[in-house]
Amino acid sequence: MGNDARKPTIIDVARESGVSIKTVSRVLNGEPYVNRATLDKVMKAIHDLGYHPNMSARTLAGKRSYLLGHLYGDPAGPYTMEIQVGLLNRCRARGYHLLIEEIDYRGQDVERRVRAVLDWLRPDGVVLTAPITDEPRVLSVLTESGIPLVRVTAESGGDTFSSVWIDERQAAAALTRHLLSLGHRRIGLIKGPANHGATERRHLGYRDALAELGIAEDPDLIEHGAFTFPSALPCAERLLSLPEPPTAIFACNDEMAAAVIVVAQARGLSLPDDLSVAGFDDCPIASMTWPPLTTVRQPMRKLGEEAADLLISRLMERPRGDATVPHRLVSHDLVVRASTAPPKAQNPARRRTRKAG
Amino acid sequence: MGNDARKPTIIDVARESGVSIKTVSRVLNGEPYVNRATLDKVMKAIHDLGYHPNMSARTLAGKRSYLLGHLYGDPAGPYTMEIQVGLLNRCRARGYHLLIEEIDYRGQDVERRVRAVLDWLRPDGVVLTAPITDEPRVLSVLTESGIPLVRVTAESGGDTFSSVWIDERQAAAALTRHLLSLGHRRIGLIKGPANHGATERRHLGYRDALAELGIAEDPDLIEHGAFTFPSALPCAERLLSLPEPPTAIFACNDEMAAAVIVVAQARGLSLPDDLSVAGFDDCPIASMTWPPLTTVRQPMRKLGEEAADLLISRLMERPRGDATVPHRLVSHDLVVRASTAPPKAQNPARRRTRKAG
DNA sequence: CTGAAAGCGCTTACAG
DNA sequence: CTGAAAGCGCTTACAG
Numbered sequence: 001m002g003n004d005a006r007k008p009t010i011i012d013v014a015r016e017s018g019v020s021i022k023t024v025s026r027v028l029n030g031e032p033y034v035n036r037a038t039l040d041k042v043m044k045a046i047h048d049l050g051y052h053p054n055m056s057a058r059t060l061a062g063k064r065s066y067l068l069g070h071l072y073g074d075p076a077g078p079y080t081m082e083i084q085v086g087l088l089n090r091c092r093a094r095g096y097h098l099l100i101e102e103i104d105y106r107g108q109d110v111e112r113r114v115r116a117v118l119d120w121l122r123p124d125g126v127v128l129t130a131p132i133t134d135e136p137r138v139l140s141v142l143t144e145s146g147i148p149l150v151r152v153t154a155e156s157g158g159d160t161f162s163s164v165w166i167d168e169r170q171a172a173a174a175l176t177r178h179l180l181s182l183g184h185r186r187i188g189l190i191k192g193p194a195n196h197g198a199t200e201r202r203h204l205g206y207r208d209a210l211a212e213l214g215i216a217e218d219p220d221l222i223e224h225g226a227f228t229f230p231s232a233l234p235c236a237e238r239l240l241s242l243p244e245p246p247t248a249i250f251a252c253n254d255e256m257a258a259a260v261i262v263v264a265q266a267r268g269l270s271l272p273d274d275l276s277v278a279g280f281d282d283c284p285i286a287s288m289t290w291p292p293l294t295t296v297r298q299p300m301r302k303l304g305e306e307a308a309d310l311l312i313s314r315l316m317e318r319p320r321g322d323a324t325v326p327h328r329l330v331s332h333d334l335v336v337r338a339s340t341a342p343p344k345a346q347n348p349a350r351r352r353t354r355k356a357g
Numbered sequence: 358m359g360n361d362a363r364k365p366t367i368i369d370v371a372r373e374s375g376v377s378i379k380t381v382s383r384v385l386n387g388e389p390y391v392n393r394a395t396l397d398k399v400m401k402a403i404h405d406l407g408y409h410p411n412m413s414a415r416t417l418a419g420k421r422s423y424l425l426g427h428l429y430g431d432p433a434g435p436y437t438m439e440i441q442v443g444l445l446n447r448c449r450a451r452g453y454h455l456l457i458e459e460i461d462y463r464g465q466d467v468e469r470r471v472r473a474v475l476d477w478l479r480p481d482g483v484v485l486t487a488p489i490t491d492e493p494r495v496l497s498v499l500t501e502s503g504i505p506l507v508r509v510t511a512e513s514g515g516d517t518f519s520s521v522w523i524d525e526r527q528a529a530a531a532l533t534r535h536l537l538s539l540g541h542r543r544i545g546l547i548k549g550p551a552n553h554g555a556t557e558r559r560h561l562g563y564r565d566a567l568a569e570l571g572i573a574e575d576p577d578l579i580e581h582g583a584f585t586f587p588s589a590l591p592c593a594e595r596l597l598s599l600p601e602p603p604t605a606i607f608a609c610n611d612e613m614a615a616a617v618i619v620v621a622q623a624r625g626l627s628l629p630d631d632l633s634v635a636g637f638d639d640c641p642i643a644s645m646t647w648p649p650l651t652t653v654r655q656p657m658r659k660l661g662e663e664a665a666d667l668l669i670s671r672l673m674e675r676p677r678g679d680a681t682v683p684h685r686l687v688s689h690d691l692v693v694r695a696s697t698a699p700p701k702a703q704n705p706a707r708r709r710t711r712k713a714g
Numbered sequence: 715c716t717g718a719a720a721g722c723g724c725t726t727a728c729a730g
Numbered sequence: 731c732t733g734a735a736a737g738c739g740c741t742t743a744c745a746g
Binding site: 009010011021022025028029053054055056057058059060061062063 | 738739740741742
């Protein structure tokens with residue numbers, strides 16, 4: 001209330017600048033072939049009037065909504081949320097807006113949920129983040145609808161879907177090499193869930209690095225977590241209870257690495273002397289543990305920014321029939337912090353009992 | 358490509374069910390005075406055709422966008438993101454959608470940014486979460502525009518803005534009482550930033566509890582953080598370096614409490630024997646530290662759900678001129694975990710040096 | 715380089 | 731309880 005002042009429309013701008021609404025529309029959409037003087041007049045009118053185009057009218061008349069949909073299966077996870085910040089950054093810069101939708105990929109009606117989002121919101125494009133980048137039901141609905149989509153951190157190759165990714169295999173190998181170079185030879189691995197693409201990629205990197213030194217993988221040292229903190233607790237317990245426990249543990253994400261630290265501390269181990277721990281992602285938690293975690297930094301905001309850029313650029317070029325499926329590789333960093341060090345005792349896990357020194 | 362099948366419109370539904378589009382519209386909007394048999398026919402046609410109303414057309418013709426805007430100043434923070442999950446839950450259930458926008462409240466052009474969101478997106482309502490619930494520039498633009506808004510976790514009272522809140526003062530008092538009941542008498546407090554409403558409210562609760570036992574607040578025990586992990590590091594250092602250090606520290610959120618734990622561990626203190634630590638919020642981090650944190654659980658998803666419900670209900674009742682400004686109080690819980698225990702040594706911080714036992 | 719007309723798919727008054 | 735008409739603010743062909 002108070003401001004009955006009707007918001008200015010394209011008609012007001014046209015009148016103010018003495019041209020047709022079609023010409024204003026041309027300026028709004030950055031179309032070529034607008035006389036320089038005309039353009040200036042229109043720009044001035046837009047500015048003077050404080051005009052903003054009405055999104056709904058644009059969407060209804062044109063064929064685009066200027067909306068990107070972010071579909072994710074991991075509500076409030078730090079990894080997903082950081083990517084979202086990146087998406088938001090680029091949407092803002094390029095005149096798009098972000099609609100978010102959580103998809104419970106373990107639920108019964110995944111297809112219906114995804115379809116509903118498309119039908120109701122009609123976003124121009126969709127960004128998929130792990131762990132639903134590889135969910136067949138989600139992908140099938142999306143493919144069938146023909147909507148442009150980009151997947152963040154999924155399998156690189158493939159000529160079906162566009163993606164933004166980091167080389168997780170190589171990153172995992174680099175991290176494992178770091179551990180090996182410190183002198184560790186028994187390195188525990190806590191994997192993610194089997195249905196998650198990253199799980200296999202990181203495992204392969206671990207195996208690559210071991211193979212370089214001619215070390216065979218010991219199945220006893222491989223545990224399956226679920227990329228969550230609680231899931232890694234029993235994994236860590238089992239690893240540290242082995243007759244010959246590992247001197248280092250590589251958890252495939254930071255939350256699981258934090259769990260390893262907690263278990264180790266509860267057992268009275270002194271870190272990193274008795275046990276080296278490494279994670280993956282460089283989420284905020286990686287800097288909040290004691291000792292802070294050695295990990296692989298995934299530039300999550302950047303992944304989001306690249307994804308939005310890729311998608312929006314694709315939407316801007318008219319011929320949406322072209323068969324190019326672009327991929328973007330983003331670089332990662334090995335971040336060495338205090339949670340990794342050379343192994344000290346031969347049999348650290350045995351040396352101590354449950355009581356802290 | 359592939360599906361040229363034009364999406365069904367209200368006209369198709371009208372034809373299919375043999376009524377006018379106006380009647381279909383009535384059904385869509387749940388208006389009263391629709392004959393039962395007519396309603397059934399229309400519902401069947403909607404279902405058979407797989408019809409979904411076009412949001413843009415609705416927005417353009419009607420005066421509502423069915424969009425809620427979530428404005429926040431704390432990108433990717435776990436507290437904010439959990440609230441967002443709650444908002445999303447209720448939006449989904451009630452036919453609304455959520456647009457998200459980060460507002461850099463320390464930036465120069467806050468007003469312009471907020472105004473742009475309103476002008477471009479024209480959401481029906483706005484949800485504001487801390488720390489921008491009390492930002493005067495944001496509030497002034499919003500007030501001036503007359504858009505319905507609800508603030509999550511802001512000052513309870515006031516007849517200007519609607520809010521959803523927990524009694525932080527009482528919660529902080531309960532937590533402090535817990536510490537006192539364990540026998541602690543010197544309790545450090547790490548506050549939030551001065552411009553954040555929660556800062557003062559939690560401090561008052563701390564003071565209330567001390568006063569009940571006739572204990573005067575010791576200014577040396579009060580530190581100012583910024584609700585972030587790094588900000589609390591020097592605060593903890595100072596507190597633990599006092600000639601007579603506290604036996605317990607209450608950090609006003611979990612991230613800062615995690616920082617206290619890290620500092621204490623780096624100094625070789627054994628927790629909770631040498632030092633009790635408590636946080637606030639019960640974010641995921643609270644369960645990922647060692648020892649896990651005693652804290653106050655804010656039901657963040659619930660806060661978000663209540664906020665969305667409050668707002669949507671308000672939007673549904675036509676007469677938007679009514680002067681009621683509803684408030685909703687959500688209850689909190691004291692969560693006692695292993696980070697708090699009775700004080701052990703008289704002077705624990707002195708007893709040890711930097712080396713862990 | 716610019717414009718007049720039609721139409722996107724709904725809802726709003728207004729009738730009946 | 732139901733409907734015919736107008737209009738929301740843009741963009742799309744189509745002309746010139």
